[in-house]
Amino acid sequence: xxxxxxxxxxxxxxxxxxxxxxxxxxxxxxxxxxxxxxxxxxxxxxxxxxxxxxxxxxxxxxxxxxxxxxxxxxxxxxxxxxxxxxxxxxxxxxxxxxxxxxxxxxxxxxxxxxxxxxxxxxxxxxxxxxxxxxxxxxxxxxxxxxxxxxxxxxxxxxxxxxxxxxxxxxx
Amino acid sequence: xxxxxxxxxxxxxxxxxxxxxxxxxxxxxxxxxxxxxxxxxxxxxxxxxxxxxxxxxxxxxxxxxxxxxxxxxxxxxxxxxxxxxxxxxxxxxxxxxxxxxxxxxxxxxxxxxxxxxxxxxxxxxxxxxxxxxxxxxxxxxxxxxxxxxxxxxxxxxxxxxxxxxxxxxxxxxxxxxxxxxxxxxxxxxxxxxxxxxxxxxxxxxxxxxxxxxxxxxxxxxxxxxxxxxxxxxxxxxxxxxxxxxxxxxxxxxxxxxxxxxxxxxxxxxxxxxxxxxxxxxxxxxxxxxxxxxxxxxxxxxxxxxxxxxxxxxxxxxxxxxxxxxxxxxxxxxxxxxxxxxxxxxxxxxxxxxxxxxxxxxxxxxxxxxxxxxxxxxxxxxxxxxxxxxxxxxxxxxxxxxxxxxxxxxxxxxxxxxxxxxxxxxxxxxxxxxxxxxxxxxxxxxxxxxxxxxxxxxxxxxxxxxxxxxxxxxxxxxxxxxxxxxxxxxxxxxxxxxx
Numbered sequence: 093x094x095x096x097x098x099x100x101x102x103x104x105x106x107x108x109x110x111x112x113x114x115x116x117x118x119x120x121x122x123x124x125x126x127x128x129x130x131x132x133x134x135x136x137x138x139x140x141x142x143x144x145x146x147x148x149x150x151x152x153x154x155x156x157x158x159x160x161x162x163x164x165x166x167x168x169x170x171x172x173x174x175x176x177x178x179x180x181x182x183x184x185x186x187x188x189x190x191x192x193x194x195x196x197x198x199x200x201x202x203x204x205x206x207x208x209x210x211x212x213x214x215x216x217x218x219x220x221x222x223x224x225x226x227x228x229x230x231x232x233x234x235x236x237x238x239x240x241x242x243x244x245x246x247x248x249x250x251x252x253x254x255x256x257x258x259x260x261x262x263x
Numbered sequence: 264x265x266x267x268x269x270x271x272x273x274x275x276x277x278x279x280x281x282x283x284x285x286x287x288x289x290x291x292x293x294x295x296x297x298x299x300x301x302x303x304x305x306x307x308x309x310x311x312x313x314x315x316x317x318x319x320x321x322x323x324x325x326x327x328x329x330x331x332x333x334x335x336x337x338x339x340x341x342x343x344x345x346x347x348x349x350x351x352x353x354x355x356x357x358x359x360x361x362x363x364x365x366x367x368x369x370x371x372x373x374x375x376x377x378x379x380x381x382x383x384x385x386x387x388x389x390x391x392x393x394x395x396x397x398x399x400x401x402x403x404x405x406x407x408x409x410x411x412x413x414x415x416x417x418x419x420x421x422x423x424x425x426x427x428x429x430x431x432x433x434x435x436x437x438x439x440x441x442x443x444x445x446x447x448x449x450x451x452x453x454x455x456x457x458x459x460x461x462x463x464x465x466x467x468x469x470x471x472x473x474x475x476x477x478x479x480x481x482x483x484x485x486x487x488x489x490x491x492x493x494x495x496x497x498x499x500x501x502x503x504x505x506x507x508x509x510x511x512x513x514x515x516x517x518x519x520x521x522x523x524x525x526x527x528x529x530x531x532x533x534x535x536x537x538x539x540x541x542x543x544x545x546x547x548x549x550x551x552x553x554x555x556x557x558x559x560x561x562x563x564x565x566x567x568x569x570x571x572x573x574x575x576x577x578x579x580x581x582x583x584x585x586x587x588x589x590x591x592x593x594x595x596x597x598x599x600x601x602x603x604x605x606x607x608x609x610x611x612x613x614x615x616x617x618x619x620x621x622x623x624x625x626x627x628x629x630x631x632x633x634x635x636x637x638x639x640x641x642x643x644x645x646x647x648x649x650x651x652x653x654x655x656x657x658x659x660x661x662x663x664x665x666x667x668x669x670x671x672x673x674x675x676x677x678x679x680x681x682x683x684x685x686x687x688x689x690x691x692x693x694x695x696x697x698x699x700x701x702x703x704x705x706x707x708x709x710x711x712x713x714x715x716x717x718x719x720x721x722x723x724x725x726x727x728x729x730x731x732x733x734x735x736x737x738x739x740x741x742x743x744x745x746x747x748x749x750x751x752x753x754x755x756x757x758x759x760x761x
Contacts (some may be wrong), residue, residue: 093732095725098714104725106733114728122722126730132620136727148676154732155619156724160671161683163724164713193611194643198449216446218649220400220613221429221454222497223446229679 095154096166112137186229189252195219197243197251206234207257214252215246231257265289265364265580270308271354272344273323274634275650276556280342283572292336294329295321298642303634310336317644323347324456326354330361340364340579346646346707348422349555350377351694366579368532368554371734376529376552379423380461386549388530394540394548398462404441404538407462411440414464420444422451423459428498433465441744452758453522466711468700469540471495472507472547474522475563477574479530479584486519487567488593490536490559491517493699496611496690501704502688503559504598508659518547525552534575534702536558540701558651560591565597565655589730596662597655600670600685602633604647607684613647624669628655628662641678649680659697663689684711701721701741 096104105116112125125137126145132143136158142182146157154165195217212228232254239251270277277293281304284291293308298317305311312332315322324347330521333341341358343349343366352374358365367373376382384583387393394413411418411434420443422430430451432443452458472491478484491507492500510518522537529552537556538550560571569591574584604614621637633650641647654669656662670686673727688694691707 093729095728097721102725104729106726106729113726113730115722115729117722117725118719118724122588122726124723124726127285128728132731134731136723138723143723145724146622146674146676147618147727147731149732150617150619150677154728155676156728156731157620157674157676158724158727159720160686161717161720161724162674162676163721163728165724165728191611193615198446218450219643220451220615220645221450222613223450224610254410 094168097163101168108213142143173229187232187254187256188250188252189214189228189254191217191219191245192224193219193248194244194246195224197239197241197245198223199241200237200252202234202237202252204234208232208234208254226251228249228254230254233257265402266344267292267338267641268340268366268576269329269336269338269346270304270344270345271323271329271341273299273302273304273645275303275632276558276634277347278307279632280344280572281307281567283570284574286570287573287576289576292333292338294323294332296644298640298644301639303636303639313338315367316739319347319645321454323672326351326357329354329462330357330363333479333630334356334361338363340366340576342366342576343555345555345558352377364579366575368501368534368535369530372531373554376531376535376554377424379421379425379551382529382552383549386525389521389524391525391657392547394463394466394550396461405446407444408437408440411437411462411470414462417465419465420447420460420462421590422447422455422457423461423685424455424457424545425451426496430458430460431498433461466540466542466548467581468543468702469493469543469548470509470700471500471538472509472518472541472548473536473538473553474519474524475560475571476526476531476535476537477569477571477578478526478533478560479578480532480581480691482527483584483585483587484526484531484584484610485584485588485591486522487563487569487571489515489518490557490562491550491699492559493701494694494703495623495701496704498613498701501601501603501686502598504596504662505562506593506596508539509545509700514545514547516525521547521549525549533578536570538701539700557649559599561632561651561653562597562599565630565653566593567591568594573645587714592594593653595657596659597653597654597668598659598662598689599651600666600689601648601681602650602652602675602685603651603681604641604678605681606713607681607711609679609710611681613643614641614679615643615647616678620674621676622672622674623650624672626665626669628665629653630655635675641687650673657674660695663695679713684708684712687711704726 115122127135132210136143152161156163198216208228215226217224235255236253269292270280281291291308293305293311294314348354352370355365355370417435419433430447432447434443447460448458475487490505492503494502536553539547541547605611618639623631630653635649654666667689673682
């Protein structure tokens with residue numbers, strides 16, 4: 093199966109082996125035995141090392157708790173969801189400002205046509221009684237401001253649209 | 264004794280109060296907003312009433328509706344918990360006027376101590392040292408600018424009606440003053456219904472050390488020692504412990520006696536907390552009084568053996584405290600971690616969503632006060648606190664070791680949370696040495712990544728994930744032969760019936 097971990101696609105296949113199962117992953121093989129304890133709860137044995145695993149998924153993400161750590165694995169819907177590797181360059185998403193969670197717009201700090209730099213304050217959002225200042229991750233020009241103070245925005249809604257500055261402007 | 268108590272709150276503290284009611288043989292009445300129909304506190308109260316839509320102003324802050332509900336349900340008292348209306352003098356007065364016992368201090372004490380400006384004046388009169396700052400409410404920006412210059416940057420902008428870090432901003436220089444004042448004021452208005460802010464000097468490397476007090480109606484006022492709450496993010500505590508590694512018995516007694524003096528000056532009744540800042544030179548300054556039960560009250564309960572919530576109810580019913588200051592002892596060490604739905608890798612931004620799988624740790628010296636369960640939906644409407652994990656030990660190291668193991672065993676899948684982050688704090692060498700101050704997290708954890716560096720563990724997780732997915736999607740089932748679900752028929756072995 094394919095999993096996404098830390099923005100990277102990883103392949104994890106398991107097959108039946110002599111004494112249990114074998115995981116074939118990119119960084120090697122792992123032989124293990126596994127037993128279902130109850131829904132989403134497993135006993136995992138690697139040699140004589142004994143671990144308890146808790147697993148639950150919501151369709152997009154598979155959460156695995158093991159040995160004091162929780163791993164979040166992205167589940168790819170299809171290959172177009174995947175970006176090749178972890179790109180450190182600016183991504184197209186950085187030009188679209190979306191709320192990290194449903195929020196209220198407290199104040200819009202930029203206007204249409206304004207030039208912004210990395211770190212420019214864009215918008216103040218409020219959620220769960222906390223104010224959160226959203227800053228620009230890129231140098232850009234504000235193309236559209238779709239909400240104003242007092243509006244409620246849901247995840248997925250674009251608050252501010254920006255476009256890359258023109259080449260001539262940056263050189 | 265009281266017969267029926269309305270709990271004007273939600274989440275873990277409402278569950279805690281409901282359990283105290285049951286223990287005392289008092290009926291409990293819960294209230295809930297529309298999205299809170301499935302909230303855990305409603306499963307723990309004897310009765311439950313819908314009081315309005317999600318927005319706090321229409322539900323948990325709706326004074327008239329709450330008082331009417333208490334009357335309709337035949338309640339003789341209201342417990343406000345913490346947050347919401349807990350420190351609202353108007354609410355306490357409305358209870359008094361309606362003939363309902365408010366489980367807390369008199370409305371006049373709340374008003375006096377709830378104003379940070381008036382409480383500072385009162386503390387100074389009672390002989391407690393106070394932090395240099397404004398004693399008057401700044402009228403306009405020019406006023407604040409001049410006052411800030413006089414005090415000297417860096418300064419702190421604080422909400423007069425505030426608490427829990429809301430409406431608070433650090434300002435390093437004059438350039439940031441204007442935006443900090445307006446944004447703190449907005450946040451204060453939204454959280455407390457009062458946008459008044461003031462400024463004070465920011466102390467260097469201060470520890471947050473607070474004193475728990477209890478006062479009965481005869482004026483017997485005692486202190487139940489300290490809690491150190493220096494580990495904070497966004498000016499909100501996330502780890503608390505008692506005793507404080509910074510106090511010796513003499514300083515403890517001095518701070519305790521100062522707290523009692525302030526409480527007596529305010530004619531204080533019931534449980535309260537006097538907060539101090541302790542600077543590098545072990546000089547303490549009065550900060551504020553919280554006129555309610557604190558989030559972190561369980562650690563005091565662990566080391567003193569005193570049930571604070573039960574005593575709140577008994578004091579409200581008119582009972583006298585049956586112990587004196589000299590009867591109290593601090594025994595062992597207790598630490599609390601607050602479990603929040605938030606992302607430590609993204610500036611602790613609140614998270615919401617469904618809890619898919621939940622399992623609380625257990626073992627010697629552990630207590631978990633929680634407001635959640637498997638399948639519970641964490642909404643965006645309220646404070647993102649989910650639960651509190653408390654560990655007790657014979658000494659600090661044992662308490663911290665127990666906490667560390669308990670955090671490892673704490674399973675909360677489905678939403679981002681701070682459990683693993685708290686484990687890193689508890690095991691940080693400087694925390695273990697007791698070298699804490701309120702800037703601890705920003706100094707030692709400027710960056711935090713959710714992604715493990717340990718590839719062995721990652722392999723274990725992938726093995727379990729691949730097996731789990733293969734089982735549910737059956738897409739690799741052809742590779743797995745002889746797979747059987749255990750049933751009682753093949754696990755019980757030989758048995759016979761009697």
